[in-house]
Amino acid sequence: MRITNHESRFTLRMGDPGLLAAFIAVGAVLLGFVLYPTLRVISYPALADYVAVPHNARWIAATRNSLMMMLLSTASATLVGFLYAYATSRGDLPGRRAFQMLSLLPLFAPPFMVAFAYILMFGRQGLITKTLLGLDVNIFGWQGLWLVQTVAFFPYAALIIGQVLDAINPTLEYAARDLGAGEWTLFRTVTAPLARPGLAAAMLIVAITVLADFGNAIVIAGNLPLLATEAWFRIEGLADLSGAAVVVSLLLVPTAGLFILERVWVSRRLYTAITGRGSRLARPATPWYFLWPLTAICTVVALFVLLVYAAVLAGAFARTWGYNWTLTLDHWRLAMAQGGGQLVNSVKVGTGSALLTSAIALVAAFLTSRRQYRVERALDLLAVLPAAMPGVFIGIGFLLAFNQPPLVLGGTPWILILALTFWHIPFGYQAAVAGLKQIDRSIEEAAADLGASGLRVLIDIYLPLLRGPFTASFVTSFIRAVTNLSIVVFLVTPRNLVATYSILSMISGGFWGAAAALTTALLGITFVAVGGARLAIARGLRGLPVG
Amino acid sequence: MRRLSALLILILAATLSVGGGASAQGGTVVVYSALDATVTSEVLKAFERASGLKTEALTLAAAGTLATRIRAEKVRPQADIFMGGSADFHAPLAREGLLDAYASPRLAEAKLAREFYNADGYWYGWYIGALAIMYNRDRFEREMTPQGVKPPAAWDDLLNPAFKGQVVLPSPVTTGGGFIFMATQIFRLGSEDRAFDWLKRLAQNAMFTPTAPAGITLVARGEALVGMNWGHDIRAMAVNQGFPVELVFPSETATEIGAVSIVKGGPNPEGARRFVDFMLGRVPQDINAKYGLRYPTRTDAPAPLGMPVLGTLKFVNYNRQWAIENMQRLRERWQKEIGK
């Protein structure tokens, strides 16, 4: 039956001129804005530069350190994410909603500022470590980075694993208990094995993110050379664009490898787990000896997250953190004077790129939904490829590709908007693909049977039905766009400065208070915009539950 | 449905309006500034008042990143002016043909010393910074003074084992200050190999930050005990902000020359030349002295408030020409041998 449906979709779309045009258009932009910059980066250095890599001790060390951090942080972030997701999947966890919300906060946080907040809290003079616990610890180095990356990236793991856990039918739990399984046996024999594909997917995603992590590494890593920061060092210190291209190309090898692993090995199993619609049956009560430790773990993790935000907030209002706690609005005055307009630009750039991302991703997902023919699979690959690329790679790629003919975007805001757009495409694309799988194919056939052309089917049927994934994609892309630094730092233009750039420049100048104030404002705007987007899109079509 | 589409299109249209022409405005000078936001905006405001031209700035206290952008934008330069950052960053750009030579008519009036400008007119120095040692007074008095350790006053004091892991310096690879510090040791100790031996010992005591100001923040907050950085930055970011930080200019210190240069092929060459003329005047140098505490290159401009007069500092015999020519090699050597 499945085969027949694939065939049907293709036949229906085959001769449709509108869809053919859409296919060519989406294919062309993906080729132009994903593949072309990639090739530009890889081909920029001379071959000899690549050959010399094994002789460069520092790069070898950086590679080794990056891989080590990847293993450590991935293991810990996935573990914490799993425990957190497991805990929040229990209906009777006290404060479940609050815990869920809190776990999303690190995703909103712009880099630099968060890492700095950790120094304020956990450094040698940290509020927690020194003032509260009387410890003398050095946060700089791999241990500190490990802690920061764990807290920064566990939400990714928790999100992915949470989806899988939620999809596990509670009836299975009842059945296992009915057959005599205790809580631990149930967890060991039913929940954990069913969540395994989610766990694997989470690990791979977190691993890619850790490898590409730039913001935390540059503040916390201390003397530890890492690939992601090394690229920036090449540019900043040695003005060596070619060397930077070599380093980001090096970085692309493990990220792309992990990514391929995720695609061919994990995501397929994952889908089968997610698409089975979870029943609305309430989960059975969790015994106290499970519930209490889980609550404790969640509380500790959530406190870590909250502390970061508290530090940023306090930094924005205290005259001098740690020395002079007098409340002041001076930082706000400075932040608004220097960065007020940039907040508006951030929102514009974020909105524009998030809309473009979501729209292109949705059309691409629709066009490749059969994945039967080679062109479709090629399009599919192009749409997910950017997920394997670190931000610095995209940033350098666009810098190299679009500052010269045939397409000169340098100096316009478009170079930044488009870089962010295409970097985030995979998020929107995967959401749309998952959404498409939920829609019975006969709906498309019915529309075609009644005379709708391919594009009409897309506009009348899929667009409205996929507004759930569309919103999700928009929100994710928006947050990532307004908090991005790794791309912004290469592509921002004087006329269209964005807030994260100003935060960076304030930090560079030592204006931590103003940076904290601007960060707080950015966070506020992000929260409002995300809430507003959800509301607006939900209102656009009333009455129906979001898919 | 239709309303939704309309809404989306509206938002998109609003976003696109960010765009507009890239470099259409004729009266605008685009400045890439490697100084802090306050100094940059004050200087630009003064220039706008004086010239009637408009300015746009990309401000980032990371001269290397800006230099790299200028390289990447070679085919279609976006900037007219590269302002701030050590001449070490400007000189290589000139060598690569990315800067325009300009013989400013105001050079004679400015009476700059010979070492403060490029003879061909590729860059002009308009401020001077000097390297200094800093330490956190509170922590020092609490932890070191009882042990009989004296506050650091010379470069060799940075090797004191009592400070192990507590010394913070800007990286010689990624920062101009760090590089000048590394070169200073070569000139001071008389040979490159001797200097690297010394630096290896230092590296066992120290942590290196990727940006220069980061180290000041760390010492100011007591995360680190001792550090090396630009004297004016230590003063502005730590001392004047009320942090318990002491500032010492060691003998055998060195300076950077903060430069300004014209990007070749920028959108507004005429405006760029007027900007350079302006930068050789008193006004921007006084602004920089006031907000950035950096020394002016003009002899008729007063030293920054609270800073020792430049003439009282003791300098190493710094061969700037040699340092710039060997910069890439020395940085590679540092990466290879010290690797931090």
Added chain:
Amino acid sequence: MAEVRLVEVSKRFGSLPAVDRVSLDVPEGSFYTLLGPSGCGKTTTLRIVAGFYPPDRGDVFIGARRVNDLPPHLRQTAMVFQEYALFPHMTVFENVAYGLRMRRVGERDVVRRVAAALSLVGLSGVERTFPARLSGGQQQRVALARALVVEPEVLLLDEPLSNLDAKLRVRVRTEIRLLQRQLGKTVLYVTHDQEEALAVSDRIAVMDRGRVQQIGTPVEIYHHPANRFVADFVGLANFVEADVAGPDVVRIGGVTLRVPLNRTAHEMGRGGAAGDRVTLVLRPEAIRLHRAPPQMDNVFPGRITTASFLGTLARYWVQAGGITWVVDVPSPGETVYGGEVFLEIQPDRVHVLRESEDQK
């Protein structure tokens, strides 16, 4: 209105022959059913008619026109899907109006025709409701109205009742049949439910493994199945291996029966000769049970092993001559029998299959 004709139509998916040389003649205005188990090719055949798949081989005609290369919406067909495929984000009105809008019908006509279609299926007053709020039966009617409103020449129904409960299924199928009569539409109907097929069809094509096994009226299919598959799939049957012992005489184990072999011999094209093996097809109601042995042919003793009361009839499993026979006794009243009984075979109700057909 139009007839539908398939000539030697074949379709493969990969190496799998889904439809194998199928030829059908659907007369104008008839209710024509494709019946078979899942995977038999009936839905694929329907989709070929609808235009969702091009046939690999053969031709499809609607009316006088060969439609092989015509897209679905130009074929004058309309389809009702198994899952209804209602657009969940559109109201009932918008759903039904969709096909008209695609045909650029004027707004006033749209309103009029949607109202007419909804009233035709007995569903006025829910125009502004979303499909999710309707019951299964109501959704089914919306799907039907959506197909009817575009005034197709041929209505294609793909298992339209499979998602309804048993009672509703019977009611709706009767309504569909009445509607078809009233509108005189040609209907091509796909189902795996043999009872449903028998109840509503003018003609039935029974399919198995991509091939048409038999085409006939419901009565022909039930009483004169062309082969064992059809006999087995349609209704319940006892299959009994028998040896031909002489003219109209067969032997099953130790029991000798008189059955009219001639008629089947005529159909088979050759006479039954002694020594041939045949398969007898006996519907459960073709056998009678007696407490005492009646004085007539074709009677032999047996023992009831299991009995099942089904309301309008009682079903017995009777052990006799080494075989278990399934026997239906109509109107059982209050009594369900057990123990020793005598089976009487009604000769004119016996259907005979030749060996070779049996093997099919």
